[in-house]
Amino acid sequence: MKIIVLFYSRSRKTALVAKILAKEVNGDTQEIIDLNDRQGPLNYLKASVDAFRENKTVIKPETVDLTNYDLIYLGSPTWAGKPAPAIITLIDHCNFIGKDVILFATMGGSGGQKVINRMKEKIEPRGGRMIKSFLVKTGGKKMEELVEDVKEIIRDEDLPIYGI
Numbered sequence: 830m831k832i833i834v835l836f837y838s839r840s841r842k843t844a845l846v847a848k849i850l851a852k853e854v855n856g857d858t859q860e861i862i863d864l865n866d867r868q869g870p871l872n873y874l875k876a877s878v879d880a881f882r883e884n885k886t887v888i889k890p891e892t893v894d895l896t897n898y899d900l901i902y903l904g905s906p907t908w909a910g911k912p913a914p915a916i917i918t919l920i921d922h923c924n925f926i927g928k929d930v931i932l933f934a935t936m937g938g939s940g941g942q943k944v945i946n947r948m949k950e951k952i953e954p955r956g957g958r959m960i961k962s963f964l965v966k967t968g969g970k971k972m973e974e975l976v977e978d979v980k981e982i983i984r985d986e987d988l989p990i991y992g993i
Contacts, residue, residue, distance in 0.1 A: 831897055832856030832992050836904040837888075837915040839867045839876070842967040842975060843906045843935045849979045850902060850933075854992045857898075862889040863915040880908035885918045892922040900929050900991060901957070903948060907936035910943040920948065925957030931991065932959055937968035961991065 834851040837860070838844035844860065851858045864887040867876045879886065895901060903920075905912040912934070932948050934941035941964040949959045963986050967975060983989070 830899045830992050832900045832902070833893070833895070833898045834858045834902040834904065835861060835893060835919065836902075837861045837863060837906070837913045837919075839863075839873070839906060839913070840967075843904050845972060845975060846933065846935055846965050846967075846979050847902070847904050849976060850904075850983065850988070853980070853983045854902075854989050856900075856902065856992070859890070859893055861893075861915045861919050863887075863913070864889060865914075876914065877909040879914045880911040880917075883911065883917050884914055885921070886914040888915045888918050888922075893919070895923060895925065895928055898928070900931065901925070902931045902933065903952075904933040904935065905944055905948065907934050907940045907944045910940040912944045912948055916948065917951065920951045920955065923955070925952050925955040928957045929960045929991070930957045931988070932962040933965060934962075935965045935967045938966075941965075961986065961988075963988075 836847035934944035
């Protein structure tokens with residue numbers, strides 16, 4: 830079974846989660862880059878407004894060919910209780926017909942389940958089937974703690990079994 834982990838990451842925490850996940854489930858990774866500047870407090874505030882309104886953005890790559898993948902992991906940070914604009918844009922540009930999808934959201938504090946629910950609402954009409962989801966709390970954690978937490982989630986959720 831061929832697996833890909835798609836993700837967007839501004840703070841690099843979602844990237845860390847995605848890379849650990851890909852290694853543990855033997856999957857490829859593809860980072861989605863938002864070509865709008867999201868760094869710094871002012872740009873982050875604008876990004877949160879864009880997320881809340883579900884404004885589209887310019888991303889690279891514009892789409893990902895999922896034809897050769899059986900299982901897609903899709904991860905987003907939580908911004909204002911919504912997925913990042915780059916992930917909303919990606920979902921709108923991809924064909925998920927016949928694909929099993931496992932969604933994950935990173936969050937500083939709360940709101941991650943809303944992100945999962947919204948991604949699911951957008952993926953299912955595009956033919957994807959959410960088979961599982963999980964949340965990763967990142968707030969106040971050092972990278973080493975985050976690594977251990979992600980490995981524990983992977984074990985507890987038995988994620989490698991989905992790639993068999």
